[in-house]
Amino acid sequence: MSESDDHAVDSDGLTVEGPDDDRTDGSALIQKRLGLIDDERLDDVTIRIDxxxxxxxxxxxxxxxxxxxxxxxxxxxxxxxxxxxxxxxxxxxxxxxxxxxxxxxxxxxxxxxxxxxxxxxxxxxxxxEEVVVEGVPIDEASPDPQIEG
The missing domain is CATH 3.30.70.920 (Lrp/AsnC effector binding domain/regulation of amino acid metabolism (RAM) domain)
Structure with missing residues (x-):
């Protein structure tokens, strides 16, 4: 995110918090994006939970x-x-x-x-026991991974 006119702007160009919002935990971004979904200004959203x-x-x-x-x-x-x-x-x-x-x-x-x-x-x-990679699509054009033994 970059600072512009006392507002933080995320990579999508959406203003996420104003000068009076000092939250640094990401909740302002989440609140802004949820507001955009509610206002039907943000389509095709997939929520992924870690x-x-x-x-x-x-x-x-x-x-x-x-x-x-x-x-x-x-x-x-x-x-x-x-x-x-x-x-x-x-x-x-x-x-x-x-x-x-x-x-x-x-x-x-x-x-x-x-x-x-x-x-x-x-x-x-x-x-x-351990999830090594989750949710990453397999690129069909890439060669098969080499198995080392």
């Missing part, structure tokens, strides 16, 4: 679900808070999801709820 900054746990969820309700199950999981992505996959298990939870207790509560669902035949989870 779950690691909040010390969330990343969990891979593998479900075996009755085939006649797999689409409904996937749709329900996609609308649940914390489920980042949900896919139907071939074979068994037939549903794969990536989820983020604030605590081990929240992971356990979700696991219990999934196990009690009548359409779910089995549930398995894998805890992710």
């Amino acid at each position: 779950y690691d900054a909040f010390d969330y746990r990343t969990v891979l969820v593998w479900l075996t679900v009755k085939l006649d309700v797999v689409d409904d199950c996937i749709e329900r999981l996609r609308t649940r808070p914390g489920f980042v992505t949900v896919y139907e996959i071939s074979d068994s298990p037939n549903v794969f999801a990536v989820a983020k939870f604030p605590s081990e207790r929240a992971v356990g509560a979700c696991l219990k709820e999934l196990l009690l669902a009548p359409e779910v035949r089995s549930v398995a989870i894998d805890s992710v």
Whole structure:
């Protein structure tokens, strides 16, 4: 951001805080951008949450679900808070999801709820120890990464 006429301006050229706003934690920028969304002056916004900054746990969820309700199950999981992505996959298990939870207790509560669902035949989870790169698209034109061994 650069200073101009006692106003901070972000890289998009949007004035984010005035001379009376001394917040340095980024909240002024967030408040300004949310205001632009509310005013419908900012379109096609994707909100990305850095779950690691909040010390969330990343969990891979593998479900075996009755085939006649797999689409409904996937749709329900996609609308649940914390489920980042949900896919139907071939074979068994037939549903794969990536989820983020604030605590081990929240992971356990979700696991219990999934196990009690009548359409779910089995549930398995894998805890992710470290997320190295998240949300970076793969460039199809780039060569395959070399695996060193």
